Amino acid sequence: xxxxYRAPRGRAVGSSSxxxxxxxxxxxxNLSTLNFELWNSKYxxxxxxxxxxxxxxxxxxxxxxxxxxVGPFQTGSTGLKLVNGETYSWRAKSVDKFGSSSAYSHTxxxxxxxxxxxRPTAPTVKSSQFPDGDAGDNGFWNDSDDSxxxxxxxxxxxxxxxxxxxxxxVKFEYGFNQGGVQGSVARTAGAPVTTETSLSxxxxxxxxxxxxxxxxxxxxxxxxxxxxxxxxVTPRDKADAPGDFTGDDRPDMxxxxxxxxxxxxxxxxxxxxxxxGTGDIASSMSGAYRANPLRDPNGTDNLPMWAxxxxxxxxxxxxxxxxxxxxxxxxQDLVARLGGxxxxxxxxxxxxxxxxxxxxxxxxxxxPDPAGYRQLVAAGDATGDGKPDFFVTxxxxxxxxxxxxxxxxxxxxxxxxTVWGDRDLVQVTDxxxxxxxxxxxxxxxxxxxxxxxxxxxxxxxxxxxSLAAAADSASPGGVDITYGASGWQRSNIRLFLGxxxxxxxxxxxxxxLRVDGxxxxxxxxxxxxxxxxxxxxxxxxxxxxxxxxAIG
Numbered sequence: 001x002x003x004x005y006r007a008p009r010g011r012a013v014g015s016s017s018x019x020x021x022x023x024x025x026x027x028x029x030n031l032s033t034l035n036f037e038l039w040n041s042k043y044x045x046x047x048x049x050x051x052x053x054x055x056x057x058x059x060x061x062x063x064x065x066x067x068x069x070v071g072p073f074q075t076g077s078t079g080l081k082l083v084n085g086e087t088y089s090w091r092a093k094s095v096d097k098f099g100s101s102s103a104y105s106h107t108x109x110x111x112x113x114x115x116x117x118x119r120p121t122a123p124t125v126k127s128s129q130f131p132d133g134d135a136g137d138n139g140f141w142n143d144s145d146d147s148x149x150x151x152x153x154x155x156x157x158x159x160x161x162x163x164x165x166x167x168x169x170v171k172f173e174y175g176f177n178q179g180g181v182q183g184s185v186a187r188t189a190g191a192p193v194t195t196e197t198s199l200s201x202x203x204x205x206x207x208x209x210x211x212x213x214x215x216x217x218x219x220x221x222x223x224x225x226x227x228x229x230x231x232x233v234t235p236r237d238k239a240d241a242p243g244d245f246t247g248d249d250r251p252d253m254x255x256x257x258x259x260x261x262x263x264x265x266x267x268x269x270x271x272x273x274x275x276x277g278t279g280d281i282a283s284s285m286s287g288a289y290r291a292n293p294l295r296d297p298n299g300t301d302n303l304p305m306w307a308x309x310x311x312x313x314x315x316x317x318x319x320x321x322x323x324x325x326x327x328x329x330x331x332q333d334l335v336a337r338l339g340g341x342x343x344x345x346x347x348x349x350x351x352x353x354x355x356x357x358x359x360x361x362x363x364x365x366x367x368p369d370p371a372g373y374r375q376l377v378a379a380g381d382a383t384g385d386g387k388p389d390f391f392v393t394x395x396x397x398x399x400x401x402x403x404x405x406x407x408x409x410x411x412x413x414x415x416x417x418t419v420w421g422d423r424d425l426v427q428v429t430d431x432x433x434x435x436x437x438x439x440x441x442x443x444x445x446x447x448x449x450x451x452x453x454x455x456x457x458x459x460x461x462x463x464x465x466s467l468a469a470a471a472d473s474a475s476p477g478g479v480d481i482t483y484g485a486s487g488w489q490r491s492n493i494r495l496f497l498g499x500x501x502x503x504x505x506x507x508x509x510x511x512x513l514r515v516d517g518x519x520x521x522x523x524x525x526x527x528x529x530x531x532x533x534x535x536x537x538x539x540x541x542x543x544x545x546x547x548x549x550a551i552g
Contacts (some may be wrong), residue, residue: 017079019071024059024094024102031063032097036070037104038080040226041087041112050088052079075115076508082115115231116220120180121165123172123216125229129158132206133228140211149232149350151463154248155274160229164193164216172197173215173223176280177268181215185500189219205269206349207235208246209285230283239330242322243500246351250277251499253511254287254319254334257549260312262287267502276504279521280536281550284312287334287406288313288345290355309355314338320430322378322500325388326359326406334552335361335378335390340371349409361404367412368394376552377498379428382437384461391428391439396421400464416470424490427498428467429508430454432526435549436474437462440498440510449484449529451475484529493516497551511536513551517544 010513022034031332036055039047049055051070059066075082075102089110094102104110126132152158162172162185162223165431170189175182187197204210213226235247245253250267257263264287292307318337325333326344334345334353345353363370373462375393382389383402390401390409397421403410425441429452439452454473455466463472471478484486486494495513509523512533514520537545 001545005135006024013115015261016076016117016219017072017074019069020090021067021069022092022094022105023067024062025065025066026094026096028096028100029064030096031066032093033058033095034068034092035068035095035101036090036092038088038090040083041089043421043477045089045091045110047482050082057388058413075117081115082295083417084117085487086112086199089113091330093124097291102527113427114221116168120216120224122224122227123165123214123225124163124210125170125214127160127161127229127231128212129156130160130231130233132229133232149234153234153236154246155203155236157201157203159198159286160212160214161196161198162187162214163196166216166218166491167193168217168218168220170219172199173217174199176271177211178280182271190453194388202234203274204231204272205271206246206250206266206282207248208252208264208266209283210241232285232350240332240347240349241400241500243332244323245332245334245347247349249275250282251502251509252272253281253323253497253499254552255284255545256314256550258549260315260549262309262314262317262353265442266351267339273504277502279502279509279523281519285351286356287352289352315549316374318373319550320376320378320390321552323379323380323388324484335376336552337370337373339374340369342370342376356364359407362408364409364412366403367409368392368397377424377425377428380438382462383464384457384459387532391425393420393425398423398468400424400467402464413464415464424496425498426510427495427508429498429500431508431524433504433506437467439467439482442484442490442496444490444491447486447489447492448482449488450480451483451528452480474488483525495551496549503534511551513545513548515546517542517546519545 004429009422020036024034034057036051036278037049038051052368055070056068057068071078073460089112091110093104103528112487129152131148133148139298143198145551147196169187169191171184171186173181174186185197185199199295210231212229215226216224241249245252246266250269252267253265255263255267265281265284268278268282270276272276288309295303298317320333321334322334329349333347336343344361345358345359372394373392381388385403387403396418398414398416400415401409422444424442428439431438436454436456438454440449442449454462457463465474470480475481493512497511499509509524510522517539521536523531
């Protein structure tokens with residue numbers, strides 16, 4: 001009769017329950033039970049068997065050869081009462097139906113494990129290329145540490161180093177921006193806590209704000225709470241792509257929150273291809289700042305150079321951005337209706353605007369009063385004159401503002417005067433890929449999105465008449481195309497952001513803020529969208545983004 005086979009020795013065990021396995025054989029076919037014992041190693045094999053009667057396991061009908069287990073046994077105070085950090089030994093023997101038994105397996109050196117039920121503490125993280133952008137540990141705001149940017153530009157690899165607070169940590173797991181594990185790096189168990197473990201050749205997925213989550217994992221499999229390392233990645237030295245405020249070629253999102261603050265949410269890039277987006281958004285940063293009014297102009301008081309915009313500054317704003325509107329510096333600018341006027345806020349190239357530098361956009365005398373705007377949508381150069389254009393809804397009217405020259409809009413054209421009361425603009429851009437500006441709008445009564453195909457003007461750009469009326473458009477039969485079939489009414493979706501291509505397929509996309517507080521991303525189509533979009537912000541707390549005032 002043979003005793004149970006050997007099990008691994010010395011491994012840390014941290015589970016809330018344990019199960020012990022053994023195998024036995026009896027050439028006579030009389031095998032009856034396998035008897036297991038477990039004891040605290042400091043007391044020796046003569047110490048109390050913690051399993052008691054529960055350590056005896058029948059082999060049933062497998063009387064010649066059997067593999068059986070005992071357990072699971074709870075390890076806590078209501079079970080085996082195992083003590084953290086102490087070593088336990090276990091063994092087993094085969095017993096036949098006549099009471100004869102084998103020797104215990106491995107009588108000289110029994111199987112052992114160290115019981116570990118303590119989670120490691122969060123590791124420390126540092127990087128010379130991507131220094132800490134939140135030394136105050138209060139998030140992406142406007143503290144002086146928020147002026148700390150990476151020493152390398154977006155798309156350039158760098159490294160991070162991790163340090164554990166416990167010697168039994170065997171690896172670090174990490175992930176960028178959404179808190180999921182995307183990789184791991186090994187650490188030698190037992191190494192001093194001063195040991196640094198490197199994560200090399202890393203390209204963070206966003207220009208602007210990033211968060212690196214890092215977990216310490218010990219030999220028993222316990223994971224620490226994540227360390228959250230916040231840092232800013234310097235944009236590339238080139239003109240911003242349409243909709244991109246952070247210099248990584250991905251469209252970004254501005255939000256006015258419930259407190260009247262402007263927040264900038266970078267669009268996320270795919271980890272495997274930084275030229276394509278996921279449709280998701282990353283951690284936000286403050287989208288606006290100003291010179292600190294409390295700071296001594298001579299700089300002798302050590303106060304930060306910059307401060308946030310005044311409280312509630314952005315209340316009531318309408319927002320839009322799609323290109324370099326002001327200054328010709330290649331940087332994305334923000335256009336806003338605020339305080340009954342239309343303004344351009346020059347982008348700083350780092351994902352925000354300095355409100356001290358805003359410039360009023362002067363409008364023609366026939367233009368509607370900005371105080372009455374319902375929507376404001378930037379369209380880039382829709383008319384082919386090399387100057388930015390904007391589209392506005394106000395009451396039942398639909399307007400085009402043509403040719404912003406850095407000071408004034410050259411022409412205001414009313415495209416419709418009566419039918420826009422139950423309509424909302426989603427985007428004015430080239431949808432079908434023929435180089436001519438099209439329009440997507442919502443019909444609230446029908447709960448649908450419609451696509452109106454623009455017609456090329458003989459002088460270049462789009463013929464505005466083709467956007468004014470379906471009958472004059474390039475849509476087949478002069479009828480608007482159903483672009484979103486159902487569920488698009490205002491009672492479901494309260495805000496839109498039609499955005500340049502996010503996911504790399506060449507077609508503009510849409511972000512939506514729903515009435516229930518959730519946010520969804522819809523992949524655009526040159527003909528008609530399908531599906532219900534991808535959830536990127538949930539409302540499990542019952543709120544989500546219900547109190548966001550504006551998107552642009």
